[in-house]
Every structure is written in C-alpha cells, then in structure tokens.
Amino acid sequence: MPASSASAQSPVPPASAGPTPAPADASAPVFPRYRWVIVALLCSIYPLNSFVSLSIGVLLPYIRDEITITNSQAGMISGAAFAASIFLSVPAALLVVRMRAKWVFAAAIAGIAVVLFLHSLASVFLTILLARLLFSIAGSATQPAISMLRTQWVPKRESALVGGLQMAAQNVGQSIALVAIPFLIGALNGWRLVYVIYGCMAILLLILWLFFGKERSTPEYAPALEYAPEETPTSGLRPKPRLRQSATAYLQPLRAALRYKEFWFVALSNLGNILPFIAIITFWPTFLIDDRGFSRGQAAMLMAFLPIGGLAASVLNSYLSDRIGLRRPFIWPAGLISPLVYVCMVQSLPIPALAVLSFLAGYLCYFPLGPLQAILYELPRIKPREIASGYAFSLAVGSVSFALGPVIVGFMADNLSGGLRLALMLSAIGPAGVVIAGLGMRETGARHAGKPPSRA
Numbered sequence: 309m310p311a312s313s314a315s316a317q318s319p320v321p322p323a324s325a326g327p328t329p330a331p332a333d334a335s336a337p338v339f340p341r342y343r344w345v346i347v348a349l350l351c352s353i354y355p356l357n358s359f360v361s362l363s364i365g366v367l368l369p370y371i372r373d374e375i376t377i378t379n380s381q382a383g384m385i386s387g388a389a390f391a392a393s394i395f396l397s398v399p400a401a402l403l404v405v406r407m408r409a410k411w412v413f414a415a416a417i418a419g420i421a422v423v424l425f426l427h428s429l430a431s432v433f434l435t436i437l438l439a440r441l442l443f444s445i446a447g448s449a450t451q452p453a454i455s456m457l458r459t460q461w462v463p464k465r466e467s468a469l470v471g472g473l474q475m476a477a478q479n480v481g482q483s484i485a486l487v488a489i490p491f492l493i494g495a496l497n498g499w500r501l502v503y504v505i506y507g508c509m510a511i512l513l514l515i516l517w518l519f520f521g522k523e524r525s526t527p528e529y530a531p532a533l534e535y536a537p538e539e540t541p542t543s544g545l546r547p548k549p550r551l552r553q554s555a556t557a558y559l560q561p562l563r564a565a566l567r568y569k570e571f572w573f574v575a576l577s578n579l580g581n582i583l584p585f586i587a588i589i590t591f592w593p594t595f596l597i598d599d600r601g602f603s604r605g606q607a608a609m610l611m612a613f614l615p616i617g618g619l620a621a622s623v624l625n626s627y628l629s630d631r632i633g634l635r636r637p638f639i640w641p642a643g644l645i646s647p648l649v650y651v652c653m654v655q656s657l658p659i660p661a662l663a664v665l666s667f668l669a670g671y672l673c674y675f676p677l678g679p680l681q682a683i684l685y686e687l688p689r690i691k692p693r694e695i696a697s698g699y700a701f702s703l704a705v706g707s708v709s710f711a712l713g714p715v716i717v718g719f720m721a722d723n724l725s726g727g728l729r730l731a732l733m734l735s736a737i738g739p740a741g742v743v744i745a746g747l748g749m750r751e752t753g754a755r756h757a758g759k760p761p762s763r764a
Contacts, residue, residue, distance in 0.1 A: 340524075342461075342522070343461040343462060343524075345520060346457060346461045346521065346522065347461070347462065347470055347473060349513075349516060349517055349520060349521055350413075350454050350457060350458070350474065351473055351474050351476075351477035352477065352513050352516075353413075353416075353417065353420075353450060353454075353513065354474055354475075354477040354478035354481060355477060355478065355480065355481020355482070355484070355485070355509075356420055356424075356481070356506060356509060356510050356513070357420070357447060357450070357478065358478045358479070358481045358482040358485070358615070359481060359482070359485045359506050360389060360420075360423070360424065360427070360440070360443050360506075361389040361390065361443070361710075362478075362482050362589050362615075363482060363485045363486060363489065364385060364386050364389070364589070364590060365386070365588075365589050365590045365591065365592060365593045365594070365611065366485075366486050366489050366490075366593050366604075366607065366608045366611055367489060367499055367502075368382055368385075368590075368593070368594060369593065369594065369597060369604050369607075370493055370498075370499045370604075371436070371499060374431075375430070375431070375432060375433055375436070376433070377433060378718075378722060379591070379594075379718040379719075379721040379722045379728070380715070380718040380719050380721075380722050381433055381718070382590060382591070382594070382714070382718055383590065383591075383713075383714035383715040383716070383717060383718025383719065384437060384714070384715055384718070385433075385436060385437055385440060386586065386589070386590040386714035387586075387710060387711040387712060387713065387714045387715050388437050388440035388441045388444065388711070389440040389441075389443050389444050389447075389710070390444055390707045390710030390711040391441060391444050391707070391711040392441060392444035392445040392447075392448055393444055393447070393448050393703060393704055393707035393710070393711070394704055394707045394708055394711055395704075396444075396445060396448035397448050397451070397452075397700040397701070397703050397704035397707065398562060398697065398700050398701050398704050400448045400449045400452055400700065401451075401452035401455075401562075401696050401697045401699075401700030401701075402559065402561065402562060402697055402700075404449055404452040404453055404456070404696070408523065409453045409456040409457050409460075409523060410453075410457075410517075410521050410522065410523050412449050412452070412453040413449075413450065413453040413454070413457070413517065413521065414514060414517055414518060414521070415449065416446055416447065416449045416450040416453065417510055417513055417514040417517060418510075418514055419442075419445070419446030419447075420443065420446050420447065420450075420510050421507050421510035421511050421514065422442075422446075422507075423439055423440075423442045423443040423446055424443075424503050424504075424506050424507035424510055425503065425504065425507040426438075426439040426442065427439045427440075427443075427500075427503040428500040428501065428503040428504050428507070429500075451699065451700060451703055452696045452697075452699075452700050454474075455692075455695055455696040455699055455700075456692060456696050457523070458470060458685075459685075459692040459695060459696075460523060460524040460692075461524050464685055464686055465630070465754070466630070467681065467682045467685040467686065468626040468627075468629045468630045468635075468678045468679055468681070468682035469626055469627060469630055469678075471626060471677065471678040471681035471682060472622045472623050472625065472626025472627065472677075472678040473622070473623070473626075474622075475618065475619075475621075475622030475626075475674050475677050475678060476619050476622040476623050478615075478618070478622075479615035479616065479617075479618035479619035479622060479670070479674065480615070480619055481615075482614075482615035482618075483612050483614075483615035483616050483619065486608050486611045486612040486614075486615065487608065487609065487612045489502065489608060490604060490605050490608050492505070561691070561693035561694045561696070561697040561698075562694075562697040562698065562701060564691070564694045565690070565694040565695070565697050565698025565701065566698060566701065568687055568690065568698065569748070569749070569750075570683055570684060570687060570749050570750065571684065571698040571699070571701060571702055573744070573745035573748050573749045574680050574683075574684065574699075574702040574745065574749075575701060575702040575704075575705035575706065576705075576741045576744060576745050577639070577643075577676060577680060577741050577742045577744075577745035577746070578702055578703065578705055578706025578709070578741075579705050579706055579708060579709050579738070579741055580643070580709075580738040580739050580740055580741020580742055581642075581643070581646075581673060581676070581706075581709075581738065581739055581741065581742050582706050582709035582710055582713065582738070583709040583713045583735050583738030584646070584647070584650045584732070584735040584736045584737075584738050584739065585669070585673045586709060586710050586713045586714055587713055587714060587717040587731070587732055587735040588614070588650065588653065588669060588732065589611075589614070590714045590717070590718075591714070591717060591718070591721065591728050591731070591732060592607075592610075592611065592653065592654075592732070593607040593608065593611055594728065595654060595728045595729065595732065596610065596662075598728075599727070599728065599729065600656070602659075606659065609663075610659065610662050610663055610666050611666065612666075613663050613664075613666035613667040613670065614666045614667070614669055614670040615670055616667055616670065617666070617667035617668060617669065617670030617671035617672075617673075617674070618670035618671065618673060618674035619670075619674075620667075620670075620671055621670070621671040621672070621673075621674040621675045621677075622674050622677070622678060625638050625674075625675055625676075625678055625679070626678030626679065626682075629678060629679045629682065629753065630682075630754075632753070632755065633753045633754035633755030634751060634753040634755055635679040635680075635682055635683050635686075635749075635751055635752055635753045636679075636746055636747070636749060636751050636753075638675065638676065638678075638679040639675075639676040639679050639680060639742065639745065639746030639749070640676070640742060640743045640745070640746025640747050641675070641746075642672040642673070642675035642676050642739065642742055643676075643739040643740060643741065643742030643743035643744075643746065644739075644743060645668075645672055646668075646669065646672040646673065646736075646739045646742075647736040647737060647738075647739055647740075648736075649665055649668045649669050649672060650669060650732065650733070650735070650736035651733050651736050652665050653665045653666065653669060653732070654728075654729045654732050654733060672739075676742055676745075676746065680745070680749075681699075682752070682753075683749055683750070683752045684698065684699055686752035686753075687752065709738070713735065716735075717731045717732065717734075717735055718731075720734065
C-alpha cells in the first residue's frame with residue numbers, strides 16, 4: 309500500500325509497527341520511461357547526419373567518375389558540411405533555447421531532408437559544395453535542440469550513457485552506410501539515388517517526430533531557464549519564452565557557461581581529436597585506391613571498421629564511466645595512443661592489419677566523447693540554457709577542424725612531395741588536445757562526488 313494511503317488511514321502507527329520508514333523525497337525529479345522513446349528519436353538523426361558528413365570519402369571515387377574534383381576541392385566538399393557550424397552553432401543555440409525545442413528539431417530534420425534531395429541533383433563541383441553548405445546550416449540547430457530535450461528528459465546519472473547512445477547511433481548509421489554504399493550504387497546504377505533514399509528516411513523521421521516527439525516541463529526544469537517571475541510555471545505548464553530581450557540577455561547563457569573552464573577544454577579536445585579523424589574519413593579511401601591499389605569495395609570495407617570501433621567505444625566507454633563513477637580516466641589516454649594508430653594506417657600493411665587499425669582509430673576517436681559530454685551536464689549550479697550554449701560553443705570550435713582540416717590536408721596532398729601519405733601523417737598530431745583537456749578538467753563523476761556509481 310502506498311505510504312500516502314497508509315498515512316491517511318492510520319495517522320498514528322501502532323507501537324508494534326516498528327520505526328516508520330523515511331518518506332521519499334518529494335522534491336526529487338521523476339523521469340518517466342517515455343524518455344527512452346525521446347532518446348530513440350533523437351538518436352535517429354545521427355545516422356542521417358553521419359551519412360552526409362562522414363561517408364563522403366567512400367562516395368568521392370564514384371562522384372569523381374562524373375565530376376572532376378582535385379584533392380583540394382575534395383577537402384572543400386568534406387569541410388563544407390561543417391563550415392556553417394563555425395559561425396552559426398552559438399547564435400543558433402542562443403536563439404533555440406528561447407524556442408520550443410520540439411519544433412526546432414522538426415525544422416532541422418525537414419531542412420536536412422531537402423538538402424539530401426539537393427545532393428542528388430549536383431552536376432558540378434559548385435553545386436555539391438552548395439548542397440553541403442546548406443546541410444551545415446540546417447544541422448546547426450540540431451544539437452542545441454537535442455541538448456534542451458536531453459535536459460528535460462534525461463537524469464544526470466544517465467548523461468554519459470545517453471551521450472554514448474547518440475554516438476553509437478552515429479557509428480551504426482555510418483558503418484551501415486559505408487558497407488552498403490558500393491552495393492547500393494551498383495543496384496541503383498549511380499550514387500545520386502543513394503541520396504534520394506536517405507532523403508526519404510529523413511522525411512520518415514520527421515513524421516515520427518511530429519507524432520511522438522514531446523517536450524517535458526517540470527517545476528525543476530522550467531525555472532532554470534531564467535523566465536520572468538510572472539512566467540514561472542506552477543504545475544508543469546510550460547511558459548512562453550521571452551523573445552524580446554537585449555543582446556546582453558541573449559549572450560548571458562553563453563557568458564555564464566564560458567566561466568566554466570570545462571567548456572574551453574572540451575572545445576580544445578574537439579579541435580585536436582577531429583583533425584586526423586576527418587582527414588582519414590575524407591582521404592583514406594582515395595589513398596587506399598590510388599596509392600595502395602585497393603578496389604573501391606576493399607576501401608569501403610576497411611572504412612567500415614572505423615565506425616564499428618566508434619560504436620564499441622561509445623557504448624562501452626560511457627557505460628564503464630557511469631559504472632565506475634569517474635570521467636577523466638576515460639578521456640586523456642586516447643590522445644596518447646591515437647597518433648601512432650593514424651600514422652600506421654598509411655603504411656604498407658596487409659588488409660587484416662589495416663582493418664584492426666581502422667577499428668582502433670574509430671575506438672580511440674570516440675573514446676573520450678561520452679565522458680566529456682557527461683562532465684558538462686554534471687557541472688555544479690549550471691543551467692540548461694548554459695549547457696546548450698556552452699556545448700554549442702565547443703562544437704563550433706570543433707567545426708573548425710571539420711571544415712578546415714580536410715581543406716588543409718587536401719592542399720598539402722596536392723603540393724607536398726609526400727602526397728596524401730605525408731599529409732595524413734602530419735594531421736596525426738591533433739589528439740594532443742585530448743590529453744590536455746582530460747588532465748585539465750575537473751572530475752565530476754559520482755565516485756568523486758561521494759555518491760554511488762550508476763547501477764544501470
């Protein structure tokens with residue numbers, strides 16, 4: 309019988325009843341099971357994003373059959389998918405946190421669907437470059453909306469797990485795409501219809517989100533969004549955000565977030581970790597085909613091990629971090645090992661060894677991501693808007709590597725005597741930023757805070 313019911317019937321317990329158990333903390337937030345429906349829908353956007361942004365390396369040899377593209381232009385095409393994020397991630401976050409996250413996420417999905425169809429119409433270099441720039445613009449609003457929805461639905465104790473699931477969804481989607489692309493191109497007689505299929509998948513996700521996507525307003529969440537006193541919720545009703553505010557008010561969440569050094573360290577980690585990874589994503593298939601004489605199918609198969617490694621790290625590392633209750637030990641070691649792996653990937657090694665190295669490269673790249681995200685959500689006295697704005701800042705800094713890294717590596721490949729091999733080796737220095745970030749951030753895990761680790 310519930311405690312409240314028992315109390316109503318028997319205010320004074322009999323003497324033989326023993327000590328009365330302590331009542332549950334009525335102020336403790338309750339997170340319904342429906343949160344996993346929301347998490348599943350949020351995770352579904354990542355396979356679409358990874359197909360556009362991270363499968364270009366395997367598609368380039370097929371696109372080059374129809375469109376003349378140099379290494380420098382290939383770098384521009386790869387980087388264009390992230391270029392707008394450098395300038396729009398933070399403004400988008402500052403605006404999105406004052407809107408309904410459900411509808412922002414829906415608009416982002418719709419924009420991605422349109423851009424996927426536009427890719428299929430590309431006939432010259434500039435057309436495909438424009439399509440990828442528009443994709444970057446559409447995707448800029450995705451992460452702030454996801455951050456807000458995560459804050460509404462996901463308890464802090466599950467933050468690393470959910471972050472890992474998001475990364476896992478991205479890697480599953482990318483791995484399937486890399487393996488399937490050669491077969492799809494053969495079955496569809498070209499690469500254009502592949503983009504049409506993914507565009508239809510985006511429309512399906514949009515329909516599912518419109519039917520099942522929800523926002524969750526609670527007394528502990530809404531006041532943290534800094535509403536005016538007259539807008540403060542009383543019984544779970546979501547107030548309307550104040551859109552007419554000064555520029556200072558709009559920047560306040562970002563300014564507050566950047567007082568925490570952790571957002572700067574995450575930005576540094578993203579900047580270094582992404583550089584060699586996006587270089588490999590963009591140019592390793594071309595290197596394997598042109599320099600090593602592998603077939604396109606072999607190059608795609610070897611690339612598929614990269615997201616499989618990322619999937620393993622996303623799930624296992626985030627789970628272990630929650631289970632053990634520590635964050636930092638699951639961040640910095642990757643920055644020490646991954647440069648050696650990247651250098652070995654461009655050596656004359658047999659296919660089995662390259663498959664292992666591809667797996668390790670993906671594993672080490674995604675090794676720190678879940679714990680890094682978890683630290684941001686666990687910072688003391690931080691508010692949802694500050695998390696969304698600060699995380700958008702760290703993504704914007706990381707987008708510099710995503711956008712400029714392939715361009716720089718492609719330029720070096722076209723102008724250095726060592727070609728792609730030397731260019732890819734030089735990019736391997738980037739993960740030093742992961743080491744610095746992992747050692748410089750504070751520990752926020754449950755064990756450090758004196759709480760029991762997650763039993764999930």
